Amino acid sequence: MIDSLQETYSSLQEIYSRIAMTLPADSSLPLLNSERSQINTRKFLPKMQQFGFKDIMARPDETAGGKRVLKFLSIPIAYSLMRPAWSVIRETRNQANADEARKVLLVIQETIIDFQLLQFDLGYLPQLHAFNVDDGAILIEWIFDDFRIGFSIESEPKESSWYLVSNANSGEIAASGYISRIDIKTLALWLINFVLYHS
């Protein structure tokens, strides 16, 4: 019984690690101790419940979920789209900048998942990329053949900006602005709507 639980725990730990890699450092995801030699289900099961893992742990043949937390659903496509960007942010030396970039990426990721939950097919979209730029900023860019969407995360947060530029096939738009002057969730929603309409 203990062996079986430990195997399940290891599998969960792997899934958990993969999810954790996509999250900002200040995420509320509870920690799992990889050094734990024996599973203390009473200790971590109540925390796992909020991510829908309780039933997997208790009864492997059932999948009834707990509380729905959007960012932990539909991980494969959202993670695949965001992976290159998250990977660069993890290597960013300027932690303050990296934290700001994580906030933006998380909003984009949550918006993507919202669209997935509404049954939009997003599997064909290109991946988001990020670059550590030599002016000290982080550039997050979503590159399509006919348009580009970008977020430049600056060392001075109020200088951070976004843009959308498109060619004649997508309306010849050249829009930009400061992130601090706009609701980032509304912006992400508008931009992803644009992506879905024009891609």
Next chain:
Amino acid sequence: MNYPQNCIKGIPDGSFLTEDGSIGAHLFYFKTERSGNDGWVEQSINWEDDGTAVDFTLSQQRGDGEFQFRAGIAIIPRNEIDRLNTLHAIQGLLFYERHPLANNPYHGNILLKASVQKPTMKKIAAGLALIVSKTIAPRSDSVTG
């Protein structure tokens, strides 16, 4: 002044490229803090004046003898720069010039009004990245960083 159909932008190293070879907009950032007295900031290009301009650019070397463009070059149609410069939010902010150097007859600049704010500069850089018509791989004896 006559200009050829295309200009050439060198790609210094792999940090300007994604895994699939797309160019990041930061390749086209203007150093706005380096504006001269003429009200414009510049970024270097070469003009594709003849059939050897591409090879010439790929073979350009830095002071230390390393190839300057170790990740290749990007080709930008000049008429697309002109079109970009007619968009409402960009109109009149871009220009280009010839600026031959002693060791580089093809050299020129894309110019940006020095008064533009950083978000606009980065948007225009993305616009330039968007109009790249093709990229050309570096010389085989070059090292991609």
